[in-house]
Amino acid sequence: MTGVDLTPLVLGALAVALAGPVPALMARASRLHLTPFAAMTLWQAVALAAVLAALGAGLSLATGQTLREEPGPVGGVVAVLALTVTLVVAARLLLSGHRVGTSLRTLRREHREQVDLVAGRHDDLHVLEHDVPVAYCLPGVAHSRVVVSAATLEHLEPAQLDAVLAHERAHLAARHDLVLEAFTVLHRAFPRWVSSDAALREVQLLVEILADRAALKVGRAHDLGAALLAMAHGRVPAGSMGASGSDLVERVRVLADRRPRRAQGVALVLASWAVLVLPTALVVQPWLASLG
Amino acid sequence: MRKTDRTTRTTRTAPGSAGKAGLGELERAVMDVLWDLGPDADATVREVHGRLSEGRDVAYTTVMTVMDRLARKGVVVQQKEGRAYRYRAQATRAEMTADLMRDTLADLGSSERAPALVAFVEDASAEDLAALRKALAALES
Numbered sequence: 001m002t003g004v005d006l007t008p009l010v011l012g013a014l015a016v017a018l019a020g021p022v023p024a025l026m027a028r029a030s031r032l033h034l035t036p037f038a039a040m041t042l043w044q045a046v047a048l049a050a051v052l053a054a055l056g057a058g059l060s061l062a063t064g065q066t067l068r069e070e071p072g073p074v075g076g077v078v079a080v081l082a083l084t085v086t087l088v089v090a091a092r093l094l095l096s097g098h099r100v101g102t103s104l105r106t107l108r109r110e111h112r113e114q115v116d117l118v119a120g121r122h123d124d125l126h127v128l129e130h131d132v133p134v135a136y137c138l139p140g141v142a143h144s145r146v147v148v149s150a151a152t153l154e155h156l157e158p159a160q161l162d163a164v165l166a167h168e169r170a171h172l173a174a175r176h177d178l179v180l181e182a183f184t185v186l187h188r189a190f191p192r193w194v195s196s197d198a199a200l201r202e203v204q205l206l207v208e209i210l211a212d213r214a215a216l217k218v219g220r221a222h223d224l225g226a227a228l229l230a231m232a233h234g235r236v237p238a239g240s241m242g243a244s245g246s247d248l249v250e251r252v253r254v255l256a257d258r259r260p261r262r263a264q265g266v267a268l269v270l271a272s273w274a275v276l277v278l279p280t281a282l283v284v285q286p287w288l289a290s291l292g
Numbered sequence: 293m294r295k296t297d298r299t300t301r302t303t304r305t306a307p308g309s310a311g312k313a314g315l316g317e318l319e320r321a322v323m324d325v326l327w328d329l330g331p332d333a334d335a336t337v338r339e340v341h342g343r344l345s346e347g348r349d350v351a352y353t354t355v356m357t358v359m360d361r362l363a364r365k366g367v368v369v370q371q372k373e374g375r376a377y378r379y380r381a382q383a384t385r386a387e388m389t390a391d392l393m394r395d396t397l398a399d400l401g402s403s404e405r406a407p408a409l410v411a412f413v414e415d416a417s418a419e420d421l422a423a424l425r426k427a428l429a430a431l432e433s
Binding site for chain 1 (some may be wrong): 316319320323365367385386388389390392393395396397400406407408409410411412413414415416420421423424425427428430431
């Protein structure tokens with residue numbers, strides 16, 4: 001290759017854009033919630049592309065310096081620095097992945113064991129004798145549980161309860177916990193100087209919207225919305241800062257607007273594809289070829 | 293002694309998932325027996341085994357293993373009385389449920405939580421509820 005090699009620069013700029021401004025913009029575009037599946041695909045593609053671009057930028061900078069005709073001392077220092085930064089990024093991700101994975105598995109196992117000891121059984125439902133309404137699922141490969149409190153069974157009408165249970169089972173069937181885990185890993189690895197917080201919050205909301213949509217296959221939107229209100233109502237005293245509560249309002253807004261948006265869905269999936277494939281084809285491929 | 297070891301081992305290596313699930317189910321059955329005795333009442337392994345044997349075929353050593361596990365988890369308290377150990381539930385079922393719910397609600401209320409549980413609703417404020425009612429009214433029309 002002749003002239004200055006732009007590969008590290010392009011990949012670096014891409015990594016910065018995909019880690020900061022792009023997720024920040026996406027988090028503000030609430031219309032993405034109306035095509036939750038496509039939006040989820042895009043979030044995952046952007047996160048993956050950001051990590052790959054960051055690693056690629058460091059590696060290509062290092063190889064670019066060492067493979068020169070006459071590698072000077074400055075080039076050597078740059079190469080070592082670039083390689084170090086790459087390794088730090090990779091190590092932080094791996095460490096964070098290990099920590100989050102281990103702590104989640106421990107928390108879930110302990111919680112499951114306690115639920116199994118104290119909860120009553122209604123078919124495959126675990127019921128806790130308690131007067132605060134809750135409904136949640138404990139994800140796991142072979143040991144998943146859907147747990148509700150007695151208050152939930154009392155407060156909800158049968159159709160509402162069916163909708164809530166369908167919602168929780170959709171989380172388990174689609175393994176939404178894996179997506180949440182991946183974005184938690186990303187957020188714990190790079191809590192600052194990366195919009196991983198916005199990404200995590202959006203993905204949490206999208207997961208709920210996806211489960212809501214799945215619940216609509218067995219129940220009416222109004223039953224699900226009424227269940228949301230009833231459950232939230234029983235829980236108000238517990239939290240003083242209801243920042244996450246606006247998610248509830250957004251979920252009902254999305255429930256009300258279910259017109260199919262094929263164009264937006266297709267556009268988002270194409271964008272997901274582009275963000276992963278184009279940098280590989282246009283930047284990484286020539287770089288790898290130049291190494292050979 | 294030798295016989296005990298062998299029996300324990302066969303219990304532990306019971307076929308596949310059935311063995312593990314069986315153990316969890318037995319833990320629950322043991323706790324039910326202890327809780328049925330009433331608060332602060334205790335029992336020996338033999339007594340618990342006697343109660344469990346009424347409804348199922350379970351080895352004495354299996355019950356002993358299960359109660360030992362429960363003691364190590366801190367769910368039951370083990371106390372030596374004369375030559376035998378006596379066991380009682382560390383808390384009532386209602387107390388344990390309340391503890392579990394307190395942990396769950398604290399977890400769902402915190403913003404920096406690890407997604408161990410996936411809940412139907414997280415915490416809401418009074419303003420959120422008002423907004424939610426409005427949004428729901430729009431859904432009906």
